Amino acid sequence: MGADSIDDCELLRAGRTRRLLGGWLPAPSTLGTFLRAFTFGHVRQLDQLLGETITRAWRAGAGPGKERLVVDVDSFIGEVHGYQNQGVGFEYTKKRGYHPILASRADSGEVLHVRLRQGKANSSRGAVRFVDELIARVKRAGATGEKLLRPDSSFWNNTLIKRLEQADWLYSISIRVQTGVPERIAEIPESTWITLEDYPEDGEAxxxxxxxxxxxxxxxxxxxxxxxxxxxxxxRYFPFLTNRTDDITIVEAEHRQHAVVELTIRDLKDQALQHFPSGQFAANSAWTVISCIAHNLTRWTALIGLPGQTVRAARTLRRRLLQIPGRLTRTARQWTLHLPARWPWQHDFIRALPRIRALPALV
Incomplete structure (x- = not known):
């Protein structure tokens, strides 16, 4: 529902929401105690749960199947302003907080893998293991088509490239202009440079x-x-390495589309990852994974319930499909949910609901 703190979860206890949702709906104080009980092992189990939900959602129709899968990997800064938070530190932007690493699916915005890291962690810390787990997760989920990974320059190392090639993945990895790279660029003949026509008039590319x-x-x-x-x-030069064999204009244009990962980061920061609610690192790690599961549920609702539509911001999906004011009544031993008349997006809601209800139970 867009909560960005533990106290916001009190929303689920208002009115007859508890009766509609069913199950255990604890108070915010109990949720805080619950989060603080998590250890590193519990967080890894939650990470497995994230992978299992992806597998089930993809089998239900949200996955790429035999189609092409493009995955973007990036890190971001989760600012923290408390003084007692474990693992918080100053990173390369000189801001105080955590330094999570994230892998997202380019065409849907869903999170495929996430890992919370200490604030002082280097951007490349744990990159190889992270990608190894990502490759295995995508394989288990049933993606059988062409797969392309687009990370930033912090993932540039020979070990990672070798793992991708062994797994038969395509890659498009930004690299730093450091020793050896400027010399290779200088050797490119001026006659081979191709001018891009889609660049602003005040510049040239x-x-x-x-x-x-x-x-x-x-x-x-x-x-x-x-x-x-x-x-x-x-x-100014921006090089990248790739094992793709397509035309240079196609490869370069698609490499620039790596920036769509920022839209997923924006959505996460617009809800649960706007804050890290606990002073304990394990609790915040669990909060991070849980927030990504919740984000994915919203994405899969749109993918399965409203196929073919443009990928919308998570805030838009919540407003149109989830945050509809309603009223529960009971007549003849049956509960009825009354929704507002003339809801602007009622057709999307009516279209999505039966499609989701028709999904088979996966075991």
Missing amino acids: QIAETTLSGKRMIVRRTRLIGAQAELWPDW
């Missing part, structure tokens, strides 16, 4: 390709032109 350690390296360079050129007259 070109792409070209070469090799680095025997692997295909595509380089994008940009600069300002006209009056703005005085601010930054030189070319």
